[in-house]
Amino acid sequence: MTNMPSREDQLAALLAVGGVIPVITLDRLEDAVPLARALAAGGVRLLEITLRTPAGLEGARAIMREVPNAVVGIGTVLTPDDLRRAVDAGARFALSPGATPALLEAAEAASIPFLPGISTASELMEAMARGFTTAKFFPATAAGGLAALRALAGPFPQARFCPTGGITEVNAAEWLAQPNVVAVGGSWLTPVAEIAAGQWDAIQERARRTRTMLGG
Ligand code: 3PG
Numbered sequence: 001m002t003n004m005p006s007r008e009d010q011l012a013a014l015l016a017v018g019g020v021i022p023v024i025t026l027d028r029l030e031d032a033v034p035l036a037r038a039l040a041a042g043g044v045r046l047l048e049i050t051l052r053t054p055a056g057l058e059g060a061r062a063i064m065r066e067v068p069n070a071v072v073g074i075g076t077v078l079t080p081d082d083l084r085r086a087v088d089a090g091a092r093f094a095l096s097p098g099a100t101p102a103l104l105e106a107a108e109a110a111s112i113p114f115l116p117g118i119s120t121a122s123e124l125m126e127a128m129a130r131g132f133t134t135a136k137f138f139p140a141t142a143a144g145g146l147a148a149l150r151a152l153a154g155p156f157p158q159a160r161f162c163p164t165g166g167i168t169e170v171n172a173a174e175w176l177a178q179p180n181v182v183a184v185g186g187s188w189l190t191p192v193a194e195i196a197a198g199q200w201d202a203i204q205e206r207a208r209r210t211r212t213m214l215g216g
Helices: 007-017 029-041 055-066 080-089 101-109 121-129 145-153 172-176 192-196 200-213
Strands: 020-024 046-050 071-075 093-095 134-137 160-163 184-186
Touching (some): 007 046, 007 071, 020 200, 046 055, 055 071, 080 101, 134 145, 145 172, 160 184, 172 184, 192 200
Parallel strands (some): 020 046, 020 184, 046 071, 134 160
16 A cells, blocks of 8 residues: 555646646757756746657656656647556656547556546546546637636536647736636747757746746
8 A cells, every 4th residue: 555645636736836837849859858947947847748759758758867846747648558658757747638538547547647638518527527627628729718718617616727729928827817727838938949949048038937927
């Protein structure tokens, strides 16, 4: 018998680290560590490293090894096998843009918190039936934006969301101010061109500005 904290307790501890989660796609493995260091130096420590590129998982491992103050989650988890790879890599949490029954079943049995992606009431009900009351709301803007999120609060007062998809520096604060929003995420914090050019100072400064703006 271990004293492993429950997934809900783990998730609450993670969200206490910060309310903004950059959604990171790594084209080159060597960018992983300097990027994570820049974000962490700017006060953004909760990271979603996506499995969209071959460098993703290895980049996440490198960050976990070399940037101890970063808290690494794996995103774009589409299958039970992706989830297993995330857990094996040592990720602290995992996220998906959606949720199949197979993925929800695997996530229920996993040791780390998982945020399924939902964009409709029925998808949320499927996730909640499996015990997942905190979900990614994706694609947030295209799926109805703030109006849809506010509408979901009516029938689902216990549900909590991390909206992603169309969140920007301009609208992040408004999303985060919603009572059912626990964090916001997106790619705006890590522009592809800045990563490609190694503009770590610019990324650090945007992270710092965002944390200040969001009250972090
Ligand atoms: C995600 O997976 O959360 C999205 O790709 C992020 O969307 P954005 O690029 O509009 O921020």
